[in-house]
Amino acid sequence: MMRFAVLQCAEDSDYVKKKYGGYFGVYLRMLAEEGEIWDVFHVAAGDFPDDGEIGLYDGFVITGSCRDAYGDDGWICELLTLLEKLHLMNKKVLGICFGHQILARALGGKVARADSGWDIGVRIINFSSSTKILTNLEMPKTLSVIECHRDEVYELPADVEVLAWSDKTRVEMFRYRDHIMGVQGHPEYTNDILLQLIDRLLQGNFIEESYAVEVRAKLEMEPDMETWKELCTSFLKGRL
Numbered sequence: 001m002m003r004f005a006v007l008q009c010a011e012d013s014d015y016v017k018k019k020y021g022g023y024f025g026v027y028l029r030m031l032a033e034e035g036e037i038w039d040v041f042h043v044a045a046g047d048f049p050d051d052g053e054i055g056l057y058d059g060f061v062i063t064g065s066c067r068d069a070y071g072d073d074g075w076i077c078e079l080l081t082l083l084e085k086l087h088l089m090n091k092k093v094l095g096i097c098f099g100h101q102i103l104a105r106a107l108g109g110k111v112a113r114a115d116s117g118w119d120i121g122v123r124i125i126n127f128s129s130s131t132k133i134l135t136n137l138e139m140p141k142t143l144s145v146i147e148c149h150r151d152e153v154y155e156l157p158a159d160v161e162v163l164a165w166s167d168k169t170r171v172e173m174f175r176y177r178d179h180i181m182g183v184q185g186h187p188e189y190t191n192d193i194l195l196q197l198i199d200r201l202l203q204g205n206f207i208e209e210s211y212a213v214e215v216r217a218k219l220e221m222e223p224d225m226e227t228w229k230e231l232c233t234s235f236l237k238g239r240l
């Protein structure tokens with residue numbers, strides 16, 4: 001029986017709690033399969049698996065966050081220490097948005113504010129023709145995914161493979177060996193979750209009203225959720 005853990009780096013919104021059972025429920029919806037055990041650790045609140053628990057898990061998923069992956073908050077530093085342990089143990093780790101960025105930092109890469117500002121909406125990302133992760137899957141050259149970030153990965157060590165990019169973000173996806181993968185977008189999000197998040201960002205004065213209106217108006221394209229689900233579950237469970 002396979003066992004996985006979600007390392008949750010964000011607080012649940014009231015909307016996501018009510019409709020999906022929190023972000024943990026959102027990730028279960030995308031990744032969980034029958035017969036598996038899934039647990040959640042609220043790492044942003046200081047809830048981490050101890051060293052004795054780490055070995056129980058076949059893989060870990062790091063979620064998005066409103067915090068900066070290049071910051072030095074206490075829990076972020078503790079998360080970096082945990083990621084080093086997971087790396088040494090060759091544990092499967094999938095990072096989404098903030099999770100993608102913190103994995104890049106843990107591997108020695110550079111993460112910073114994006115020069116182009118916020119990227120919010122459904123975006124087309126392009127896969128490298130040499131991308132090894134796609135060899136066992138029938139994948140198109142491009143996929144649509146929901147984005148919601150203002151930081152990005154600028155640099156990665158030479159032995160980390162960049163799998164995909166977009167016209168907005170230079171590293172949309174990367175892989176290190178067979179056990180670490182980062183995705184800048186949110187394959188787990190639905191358009192309704194993004195709309196609620198836009199409202200929260202607007203209320204918190206993180207984005208301008210004009211930008212919110214522009215983003216909402218462009219939310220006609222649906223993300224390729226089923227293909228992302230297949231890709232992420234196949235990586236996490238060693239089927240690639």
